[in-house]
Amino acid sequence: MIRLNxxxxxxxxxxxxxxGLGMALAGLAIIQGISLQLHIDQRLCSPSAAHIFGTDALGRDMLSCLMFGTLVSLAIxxxxxxxxxxxxAGLGFLAGWHGGLLNICIMRSADFILAFPGILLALALIAFWGQGVINLVFALVVSSWVGYARLVRGEVLKIKDQEFIVxxxxxxxxxxQIARGHMLPLIFPLLLTQAVSGIAAVILAESSLNFLGLGLDPRLPTLGGMIDAGRGHLFDKPAMVILPGACLSLLVAGFLLLAEGLKMRPGPFAFEKK
Incomplete structure (x- = not known):
């Protein structure tokens, strides 16, 4: 039985x-309202009742940009x-369960992907395919599937010769039927931990690509793009860097803490027999 410790x-x-991060941003948004319209005549305004965190270099409301950027990072x-x-997980199961030539092909492909640092591989793919949500997600998938495949393959190799599987x-x-009914329940806790920590890694990679101008359309407010845009105003408007940096740090820290919690035994998710 799975329970929360x-x-x-x-x-x-x-x-x-x-x-807390979600409630804080949502609460401020309810008080002020949300708008991503450009107001060139209101560029770099200081915090006020109309703009709680001020405006950016394009006259957009900073709070609205933070809300949108945080949601974009979470969605991606x-x-x-x-x-x-x-x-x-699918490739890892196939490699571990069937073995042979299929295992060799999958694991050699994984070794090839691992030969390149993940962020550099994503950079190269984005530079080749171009910007856009689909291209960004696909680049992140290509550069990060190996960890899941290796994890599941290793667990399948441990389980496949157990008496109950035989x-x-x-x-x-x-x-x-074997994968869904007998192996997945045993592998799922490890896969969940890997996935939660993977969300933090993907958010950081997505923000890094947007910071470098190789992620989404630069006209869309993203946390990485906001940090990049605020570099030129670091001394006169430090909030333009601090606020998106704080949101990014809290997002990554939150998911990493969740992952660390999932690794602990006997919880937060543990199997108990009754």
Missing amino acids: KKNLQFRLGIMILV GLTAVLITAAIG AVRGFNASSW
Whole structure:
């Protein structure tokens, strides 16, 4: 049975950080309102009742940009990790379960991907394909599926010769039935931990690419793009760098704490027999 261990402080702290960040931004947005319209005549305005955090170099409301940038990072992080985990876990299962030539092909492909630093590979793919949400997500998937494949393959190799798996195979169960009904419940806690930490890594990579101008359209407010745009005003308007940097740091820290909490035993998710 899977249960939540309330004594797991790291897990609870991660939840508090993420929920607190969301509530803070949402609360301020409700008070002020949200607008991403350009107002060139209101460039670099100081904080006021109309603009709680002031405006950026294009006259956009900073709070609205922070809200939008945070949501973009979360959406890309969750989407990329879901796709990556599905592809990586599927390939890892095939490599571990069937072995042979299929295992060699998959693992040699993984070794080839690992020969390049993830962020550099994503940079090269974005530079080749061009900017855009789909290209960005696909580049992040290509550069990060290997970890999931290696994790699942290793676990499948440990489990596949266990007596209960041999018994199930004796009843002519298909590979899909064995994977879904008998292996996935055992591998899922490890896969979940990997995925949660992967969200933090993907958000950081996405922000780095946007900071370098190779992510989404520069006209869209993103946390990395906001940090890049604020560099030229670091001394006269430091909030332009501090605020998106703080949001990015809290997002990454929150998911990393969640992942660390998931690694702990007996919780926050642990199997108990009753």
